[in-house]
Amino acid sequence: MFESLKKKFSGTIGKLSDKLSSEEEAGENRQEEVPGETKETTETFEKLEKIEEPSAEKKELETEEPLVEEKESETGVKGRLSGIFSREKKEEKVEEKPAETHDEPEEVAEEKSGMFSFVTKKTISEKDIDDILFELEMSLMESDVAMEVAEKIINSVKEDLVGRKIRRRSDVAEFTRDALKKAISEILGVETKDLKEMADKARKSGEPLKIMFVGINGTGKTTTIAKVATYFINDGYTPVIAAADTFRAGAIEQISHHAENIGVKIIKHKKGADPAAVAYDAVEHAKAKGKEIVLIDTAGRMQTNVNLMDEMKKIKRVVKPDLIIYVGDSLTGNDAVEQASKFDEAVGVDGIVLTKADADAKGGAALSIGYVINKPILFLGVGQSYEDIMEFKPEWMVDQLV
Numbered sequence: 253m254f255e256s257l258k259k260k261f262s263g264t265i266g267k268l269s270d271k272l273s274s275e276e277e278a279g280e281n282r283q284e285e286v287p288g289e290t291k292e293t294t295e296t297f298e299k300l301e302k303i304e305e306p307s308a309e310k311k312e313l314e315t316e317e318p319l320v321e322e323k324e325s326e327t328g329v330k331g332r333l334s335g336i337f338s339r340e341k342k343e344e345k346v347e348e349k350p351a352e353t354h355d356e357p358e359e360v361a362e363e364k365s366g367m368f369s370f371v372t373k374k375t376i377s378e379k380d381i382d383d384i385l386f387e388l389e390m391s392l393m394e395s396d397v398a399m400e401v402a403e404k405i406i407n408s409v410k411e412d413l414v415g416r417k418i419r420r421r422s423d424v425a426e427f428t429r430d431a432l433k434k435a436i437s438e439i440l441g442v443e444t445k446d447l448k449e450m451a452d453k454a455r456k457s458g459e460p461l462k463i464m465f466v467g468i469n470g471t472g473k474t475t476t477i478a479k480v481a482t483y484f485i486n487d488g489y490t491p492v493i494a495a496a497d498t499f500r501a502g503a504i505e506q507i508s509h510h511a512e513n514i515g516v517k518i519i520k521h522k523k524g525a526d527p528a529a530v531a532y533d534a535v536e537h538a539k540a541k542g543k544e545i546v547l548i549d550t551a552g553r554m555q556t557n558v559n560l561m562d563e564m565k566k567i568k569r570v571v572k573p574d575l576i577i578y579v580g581d582s583l584t585g586n587d588a589v590e591q592a593s594k595f596d597e598a599v600g601v602d603g604i605v606l607t608k609a610d611a612d613a614k615g616g617a618a619l620s621i622g623y624v625i626n627k628p629i630l631f632l633g634v635g636q637s638y639e640d641i642m643e644f645k646p647e648w649m650v651d652q653l654v
């Protein structure tokens with residue numbers, strides 16, 4: 253699942269590590285190659301260390317003023333040198349947010365002197381990472397990640413990385429991984445709905461929880477309804493299904509077949525009947541029989557078909573569903589995102605089920621859809637059996653990808 257995205261993110265981590273580490277090594281080698289300067293630097297450095305070592309005052313200073321910020325404490329010897337030359341400067345440096353070190357007068361002075369750059373570690377600049385992040389942005393879009401999502405990820409990673417200091421090669425990988433995880437968490441951080449909690453409330457109130465499923469033909473909507481029914485049955489609830497797709501030939505038979513397989517009551521009328529009437533009857537049945545969940549199938553239709561969209565709005569008016577769930581095929585990538593937006597505009601979507609995630613190597617729709625329509629993914633379809641449905645957890649997705 254999502255192998256392509258996974259590869260792209262780990263590729264970026266590797267490329268940044270290689271680039272920044274080799275630049276740093278080259279920088280260090282250049283310093284060591286300058287004749288005379290290295291020796292002089294080392295001698296000065298040793299002298300300073302000697303002066304510094306026995307200083308009780310210095311030790312006290314260090315105890316009193318720990319360098320709390322990682323970006324500052326990592327300077328090591330540089331910190332000790334600056335402690336000797338400028339106590340005041342050191343006090344200023346204990347701050348919460350890492351500074352953009354390119355702009356720091358101290359850093360500039362160090363670079364000019366040459367002596368200090370011997371111990372200065374590389375600070376990541378925008379120029380260092382721009383090309384690799386641009387490459388990532390392009391390849392995310394190739395994996396059907398929506399453009400606004402790809403841009404947001406790249407900007408967030410850039411913001412996190414620029415100004416960070418690298419002490420060792422593993423730092424780059426760690427910083428990049430953390431930055432990517434944070435960016436993806438932000439993308440997936442749409443407020444979600446707890447279906448079990450909603451069902452529990454419905455049970456206590458004596459009113460059934462009404463869920464209407466929308467989406468175009470062939471995405472796996474019928475199978476998904478049977479899976480969601482199974483999900484609730486496994487938790488002790490009794491659902492009823494409304495065969496409100498009275499438009500498409502074979503739809504009533506198809507959903508009846510699933511209902512029979514999982515032992516759920518189905519409410520159906522003849523083909524061509526008013527779908528709102530079927531949905532209404534299912535709700536009445538649930539109330540009469542004390543069933544807690546009503547799952548309403550609707551005709552899979554193109555989001556551009558105005559008449560059929562109006563019919564869906566009628567079901568909504570009549571039944572007043574607690575949740576409208578858009579079912580999309582994750583394999584269709586950007587199309588699934590586009591359809592979800594259209595259904596949201598027409599009837600208002602509360603949550604998403606993405607089917608066939610088990611076969612989806614790209615992962616673009618799963619990463620983008622919730623952010624683009626600002627609605628949570630509730631479930632992923634992960635196979636063809638009725639049990640093959642999993643609750644969607646953003647943390648799980650982040651761990652899958654980075």
Ligand SMILES: Nc1nc2c(ncn2[C@@H]2O[C@H](COP(=O)(O)OP(=O)(O)OP(=O)(O)O)[C@@H](O)[C@H]2O)c(=O)[nH]1
Pocket residue numbers: 468469470471472473474475476503506552606607608609610611632633634635636640
């Ligand atoms: N691998 C996989 N296949 C799925 C998943 N969900 C549904 N399918 C398959 O996708 C095909 C279409 O599913 P249906 O439920 O019939 O699709 P539908 O949206 O009701 O489409 P219509 O029948 O045209 O209304 C079936 O062969 C399902 O078994 C899933 O999560 N993973």
